Amino acid sequence: MKRIDHIRELFQKFLLNDYTEAEFHQLQTYFDTDADEEAIKQLIYDSMTDEKTDEGISDHRVTNLLNNIDQHLHINLFQKENVPFFKRKLVHYAAAVLTILLLGLWSYKQLLFDKSTHVNPEVSFADISPGKNQATLQLADGSKVQLSDRQQGIVVSNGVSYIDGSSIPLSTSSQNPSAEMTVSTPNGGTYQITLSDGTKVWLNTSSTLQYPIRFNEQERVVHLSGEAYFEVKPRKKALQQGDGGQGNINIPFKVITDNQTVIVLGTAFNVSAYQEKQSAYTTLVSGSVEVWGNQSKNRKRLNPGQQSLLEKNDIQVREVDTRNYTAWKDGVFYFNRTPLIDAMDAIGRWYDVDVVYQQSVSNTLFYGEINRNKPLADVLEMLQEGGVKFHLQKSGKRHIVSVY
16 A cells, blocks of 8 residues: 555544554654645545545534544644644644634535425435426317427427427327417426427427417417527518519518517527516527517517517617526526526426525526536535525425525
């Protein structure tokens, strides 16, 4: 065994309070003669991040270890007259750093433990899985099909199939070209839809998209509640003699929500219009769109990189980081100066947990990025590192994240 590995083993025994007097003297000799500041620092770090050391950091162990540090590294060494001054300083440094690391690690574990079990000790972050592909397809006759969670989405063409080509059996009445279909995702669900014109739609969690099996030649209209990302395929039709000319004209694509209508030709954009918000955000990635208020004549044209906010029939436009509002379709939580309430709303819907606030966080902005397939514990750890304080509790079958 290499000498440094042997020293690490001795130091770990020291931390676990499981060493002989002879082993302590070996460790003492190392500190007296061979160690430099960086070596001590690395030794402490390696030992503190070892899984064997991590497992048993409890109240009584911390107390014992701190007493142990004081007894051996301070009293025994500093009372010896033949210890050089610079070695005294070095040993004092080791004791101080070790004390800080012990208290820091213990405090962090206690903080995380207290927050995750503040109200109900049986509640565990491990109980909460991330969202996944799940949705329900409602047909024109009112019947419903539970779409496969092993598939990413569906394609509307001659009938309806999954993206991999496997078919979805439908009743004859539901295949009428003018018939309407509705795809709905629950909390913790997402799904993709390729419409009959080739337009691709990513439906976010707790959202609903209504669309016809086939679009007509005058306009393409879908109805949205919740959030979806659209990549609209341009579509043209030939002018007829009665239309006043020759050539082709674009067939507009409309996304209608409760309080606005987005008119596009061919573009990529995101619409977030959850009913409980009583507002709607339209974020343009490429192309051009017009946003109309359904209850007013107010309208705005957006350029790429702009976002409209419709609230109380008023439309405001601003420049934004579009990834803030579109990264979800790529399986990522991306927060860049994102209001904490918006970040927590997105997390709550995806993990199907309720979020409550113990105090106002209206002016709090958050930064962070993490894969949406990570367990909730990892996401909450990111929030904690960003200074967000919370605890988890359970009420009946619902998990509640309280932010304070």
